[in-house]
Amino acid sequence: xxxxxxxxxxxxxxxxxxxxxxxxxxxxxxxxxxxxxxxxxxxxxxxxxxxxxxxxxxxxxxxxxxxxxxxxxxxxxxxxxxxxxxxxxxxxxxxxxxxxxxxxxxxxxxxxxxxx
Amino acid sequence: xxxxxxxxxxxxxxxxxxxxxxxxxxxxxxxxxxxxxxxxxxxxxxxxxxxxxxxxxxxxxxxxxxxxxxxxxxxxxxxxxxxxxxxxxxxxxxxxxxxxxxxxxxxxxxxxxxx
Numbered sequence: 001x002x003x004x005x006x007x008x009x010x011x012x013x014x015x016x017x018x019x020x021x022x023x024x025x026x027x028x029x030x031x032x033x034x035x036x037x038x039x040x041x042x043x044x045x046x047x048x049x050x051x052x053x054x055x056x057x058x059x060x061x062x063x064x065x066x067x068x069x070x071x072x073x074x075x076x077x078x079x080x081x082x083x084x085x086x087x088x089x090x091x092x093x094x095x096x097x098x099x100x101x102x103x104x105x106x107x108x109x110x111x112x113x114x115x116x
Numbered sequence: 117x118x119x120x121x122x123x124x125x126x127x128x129x130x131x132x133x134x135x136x137x138x139x140x141x142x143x144x145x146x147x148x149x150x151x152x153x154x155x156x157x158x159x160x161x162x163x164x165x166x167x168x169x170x171x172x173x174x175x176x177x178x179x180x181x182x183x184x185x186x187x188x189x190x191x192x193x194x195x196x197x198x199x200x201x202x203x204x205x206x207x208x209x210x211x212x213x214x215x216x217x218x219x220x221x222x223x224x225x226x227x228x229x230x231x
Contacts, residue, residue, distance in 0.1 A: 004159075015230055019181040033218050035221075040125075040223065041223060042221050042223035042224050043160075043206065043221040045180075045218050047221075048217075048218050050217070053222065060219065090159060092160075103219075104150065104162050104165060105150075105162075105208075105219055106162065107152075107160040107161075108159050109158060109159045109172065110158075110159050
């Protein structure tokens with residue numbers, strides 16, 4: 001039971017390049033989330049998927065797209081990377097069954113992205 | 117809208133002394149409150165949560181948190197700090213009506229336990 005896994009662990013891009021961050025969970029969770037972490041800013045929500053087939057914008061969605069590929073996988077795509085997207089990206093999941101406000105979110109190990 | 121404030125960016129405490137990391141929240145309904153810890157170059161690990169019932173919640177690694185509705189606070193505490201407790205701590209909230217919506221996080225408090 002690996003929990004939440006993310007690939008890659010590290011990535012360096014040049015401005016304008018594109019890439020996809022992958023996230024998978026094996027806990028049969030319904031909901032999945034993408035956050036970014038920047039010094040002094042805490043965790044900010046980029047996008048989330050409350051259930052398979054749905055996605056919603058979070059606090060900082062500009063410059064990103066997401067795909068909920070199936071119940072297990074939720075990817076984050078940067079179409080044209082910018083230096084402002086240099087950050088650590090975390091995927092999380094929660095909610096077995098119908099989901100509830102009391103459900104705990106579980107986090108992956110993160111992807112450290114640098115855009116030059 | 118939900119929000120969380122962690123008023124201290126940094127907390128320093130001597131090993132063996134009690135520690136407190138502060139958190140206040142704002143929600144429209146009843147809150148569900150969470151504490152997470154992040155060690156260097158790692159993801160966030162769940163410590164404990166308050167849903168309902170006893171205002172004192174016990175969690176992992178000897179940590180506990182006290183829910184105070186009148187002060188809208190959920191401070192994290194430990195009776196005797198260890199050097200290994202040094203990490204970044206995040207408080208998070210979701211209100212009762214949110215379903216399985218994303219948690220809203222504070223900016224984090226860095227705890228440094230000095231030997």
